[in-house]
Amino acid sequence: MPMRWDIDHTGRFVTIVGEGPLTLKDMEAHFDALSVAGAMGYAKLVDVSRAEPIYDDKDVMLMGARLSAYTSTLESGPLAVIGRNDTITAAFMRFVNISPAKRPARLFATEAEARAWLATQENAVMAPPPGGRTTPGPRQ
Numbered sequence: 001m002p003m004r005w006d007i008d009h010t011g012r013f014v015t016i017v018g019e020g021p022l023t024l025k026d027m028e029a030h031f032d033a034l035s036v037a038g039a040m041g042y043a044k045l046v047d048v049s050r051a052e053p054i055y056d057d058k059d060v061m062l063m064g065a066r067l068s069a070y071t072s073t074l075e076s077g078p079l080a081v082i083g084r085n086d087t088i089t090a091a092f093m094r095f096v097n098i099s100p101a102k103r104p105a106r107l108f109a110t111e112a113e114a115r116a117w118l119a120t121q122e123n124a125v126m127a128p129p130p131g132g133r134t135t136p137g138p139r140q
Helices: 024-036 057-073 086-098 111-120
Strands: 003-008 013-022 043-053 079-082 105-108
Touching: 003 024, 013 024, 024 057, 043 086, 043 111, 057 086, 079 111, 086 105, 105 111
Parallel strands: 013 043, 043 079, 079 105
Antiparallel strands: 003 013
C-alpha cells in the first residue's frame, strides 16, 4: 500500500507514511480512514520523502472538493510534511492552496524538524464553521 498511517487517539496524533506513486485514490483512502476514526482534528506528521505524487489538474480539483466537504464538518489539526524535492514541494503547495482549512501547515526536510514544530502547535486546531458537525456520522 502506498500510504499507511497510525492513529494515536490518546495523544491526538497521526503518523502517515507515503512511499512510491501516490494517486488521488490513495489520498482519498487515507482521508476517509482518518475521518471515520475521528482523527481529522489531530496533529499529523506526514513523511512523503520517498513518495511520487501522481496527480493531474482534474485530480487536484476533485481533492479540493473532498477537502471542502471534510473541513465544513470536521476539525483540522496542524500538518507537518516531510519531503523536500521539487515534486513534493509542488504537491504540498497545491494541497495547501486548495484546502479550505486555515490550519497550520509546513514542509520540512527532516522528521526532527517536523516533530519539533508540531510540538509548538499543540493546541492549534481549526474548528469547522458554525453549524458543522465534529464527529462523523449520518445527519439527523
